[in-house]
Amino acid sequence: MIKVENVSFSYTKAPFISNISFQVEPGEIFGFLGPSGAGKSTLQKILIGMLTSYNGSVKVNGLEVKNHDNSFYETIGVDFEFPSLYEKLTARQNLNFFSSLYSGEKRNIEELLSKVGLLSDAEKRVSDFSKGMKSRLNFIKSIVHNPSILFLDEPTSGLDPTNSSLLKDMILAEKASGKTIILTTHNMEDAAKLCDRVVFIVDGSMKAMDTPHNLIMRKGAGLLKYSYQKDGIEYVSECPLNATHKDETLLSLIHSNQLLTIHSQEQTLGDVFMEITGRKLS
Amino acid sequence: MRLLRLTLGEFYFQFKYGILLLYCLITVVYLCVLGMIPQGAKITTAVILVFTDPAAMGLFFLGAVVLLEKSQRVNCSLAVTPIKVSEYILAKVIAFMITGTIVGGILCIFAGIEQLFFALLGTALSSVLFSLCGLLIAVKIHSLNQFLLATVPLEIVLCIPAFLYLFNVIRSPFMLIHPGVAAIELLKNSTDFWYLCIISLVFWIGVVFYISKKATAKFFAQMGGVKL
Numbered sequence: 011m012i013k014v015e016n017v018s019f020s021y022t023k024a025p026f027i028s029n030i031s032f033q034v035e036p037g038e039i040f041g042f043l044g045p046s047g048a049g050k051s052t053l054q055k056i057l058i059g060m061l062t063s064y065n066g067s068v069k070v071n072g073l074e075v076k077n078h079d080n081s082f083y084e085t086i087g088v089d090f091e092f093p094s095l096y097e098k099l100t101a102r103q104n105l106n107f108f109s110s111l112y113s114g115e116k117r118n119i120e121e122l123l124s125k126v127g128l129l130s131d132a133e134k135r136v137s138d139f140s141k142g143m144k145s146r147l148n149f150i151k152s153i154v155h156n157p158s159i160l161f162l163d164e165p166t167s168g169l170d171p172t173n174s175s176l177l178k179d180m181i182l183a184e185k186a187s188g189k190t191i192i193l194t195t196h197n198m199e200d201a202a203k204l205c206d207r208v209v210f211i212v213d214g215s216m217k218a219m220d221t222p223h224n225l226i227m228r229k230g231a232g233l234l235k236y237s238y239q240k241d242g243i244e245y246v247s248e249c250p251l252n253a254t255h256k257d258e259t260l261l262s263l264i265h266s267n268q269l270l271t272i273h274s275q276e277q278t279l280g281d282v283f284m285e286i287t288g289r290k291l292s
Numbered sequence: 293m294r295l296l297r298l299t300l301g302e303f304y305f306q307f308k309y310g311i312l313l314l315y316c317l318i319t320v321v322y323l324c325v326l327g328m329i330p331q332g333a334k335i336t337t338a339v340i341l342v343f344t345d346p347a348a349m350g351l352f353f354l355g356a357v358v359l360l361e362k363s364q365r366v367n368c369s370l371a372v373t374p375i376k377v378s379e380y381i382l383a384k385v386i387a388f389m390i391t392g393t394i395v396g397g398i399l400c401i402f403a404g405i406e407q408l409f410f411a412l413l414g415t416a417l418s419s420v421l422f423s424l425c426g427l428l429i430a431v432k433i434h435s436l437n438q439f440l441l442a443t444v445p446l447e448i449v450l451c452i453p454a455f456l457y458l459f460n461v462i463r464s465p466f467m468l469i470h471p472g473v474a475a476i477e478l479l480k481n482s483t484d485f486w487y488l489c490i491i492s493l494v495f496w497i498g499v500v501f502y503i504s505k506k507a508t509a510k511f512f513a514q515m516g517g518v519k520l
């Protein structure tokens with residue numbers, strides 16, 4: 011569906027995006043993860059044919075995007091990281107207008123509006139919308155023409171927890187209906203929840219690519235932390251989850267019911283990111 | 293069909309942004325001015341009014357519309373739809389041409405210009421040319437100040453030779469190479485050179501269209517937005 015080979019690009023003379031290669035299969039949610047300024051949005055712009063001066067090859071639906079014509083956009087949907095709507099028009103007018111620019115089957119606008127909870131604001135001007143309302147409208151705008159490939163650049167940023175989880179469910183529903191999705195985020199929980207595979211991007215290059223599960227597992231098992239008291243002094247100790255049977259102290263504490271606290275500590279995707287790239291996310 | 297929808301959209305934006313209202317007000321004011329001008333100077337006045345307004349206003353209005361789109365980053369949204377750059381340009385230019393020509397037509401009829409066809413053709417063609425220039429500047433610049441800085445010299449270059457010609461300061465058929473002069477000549481339709489005027493205007497429109505198309509394609513790919 012999407013095949014990227016050895017892509018490099020820079021806005022300036024200094025090298026920036028370099029050595030990017032990956033492949034996205036149909037029906038997959040593929041995540042771009044990286045700190046601010048890493049080049050995630052830039053990479054997305056390359057994939058959607060907005061930056062054509064890249065080196066290497068980017069094929070979307072079998073077509074080298076550098077050579078795309080306007081019909082290329084019939085089948086892809088793009089949700090930018092910023093609102094890109096007519097502020098003077100109402101939500102419904104925006105959707106109607108953008109929808110009218112495509113041929114082919116359109117989505118039901120009422121249904122989309124109601125899914126993101128904007129039906130009662132449909133006649134409001136976008137300039138009177140809050141940040142989160144604009145984000146949600148921007149998202150449904152990107153799918154009005156029922157595209158088969160979706161590019162979502164931080165679709166949940168600026169949303170409250172309720173709407174954020176609502177949007178995530180919608181993204182999963184899109185996937186369930188067979189869409190291929192490229193999702194850019196710096197939210198590790200979102201990435202772990204939504205993505206089939208993620209790629210870590212730092213300073214324009216790929217640092218790792220795998221399923222969230224494998225990435226987490228790659229760094230070995232999580233830790234078990236426990237505390238206990240001995241001779242009036244409190245001790246804290248830990249052992250890897252996959253070696254608890256070898257920890258004599260722990261075993262004896264369990265047998266004698268002497269544990270004060272016990273926690274397992276799974277690695278998060280964020281920890282793994284930090285370990286691999288030496289950088290914190292956001 | 294997409295072009296038709298886009299053009300209708302542009303009329304709607306003209307209405308929403310208050311541009312249509314402004315055109316109506318201008319028409320009323322100009323009609324009053326024309327009504328006060330003595331018969332002998334009516335046609336010349338109408339020519340100046342039509343040339344500087346319904347025709348040339350496209351430069352500012354179309355530029356303003358593009359700047360608004362830029363500030364709202366709608367250009368990014370449009371760039372990822374199937375609309376072609378040429379459709380984007382044509383829709384805007386056609387919408388402003390129609391509005392401008394209607395206003396111009398009303399003024400010409402009121403002033404009693406005889407060969408209305410040439411006058412309207414002159415208005416339409418110069419409106420297209422000015423609009424394209426406005427588009428070209430708007431897609432290139434990054435702020436409202438830059439826009440004003442760039443449009444004023446352009447207005448001067450397009451208008452001054454035309455006025456010098458209109459008032460017989462300089463008069464030579466070679467002047468028709470200048471699009472402003474060609475437009476004035478068509479509006480006045482006092483010439484046997486109407487076909488030269490049309491060729492000149494169409495030539496310049498072609499040139500500016502070509503350049504704006506390149507610039508707009510680049511603009512479509514720009515995500516920066518603009519601060520107003």
Ligand SMILES: Nc1ncnc2c1ncn2[C@@H]1O[C@H](COP(=O)(O)OP(=O)(O)OP(=O)(O)O)[C@@H](O)[C@H]1O
Binds near residue numbers: 044046048051091
């Ligand atoms: N149009 C542009 N011209 C020049 N430089 C740009 C342009 N757009 C982005 N950059 C630069 O490219 C770098 C990467 O930007 P990009 O938007 O791709 O980062 P990002 O990973 O999406 O970050 P964020 O998480 O903050 O959205 C930044 O240093 C930015 O300044």
Ligand SMILES: [Mg+2]
Binds near residue numbers: 050051052091163
């Ligand atoms: Mg970004």
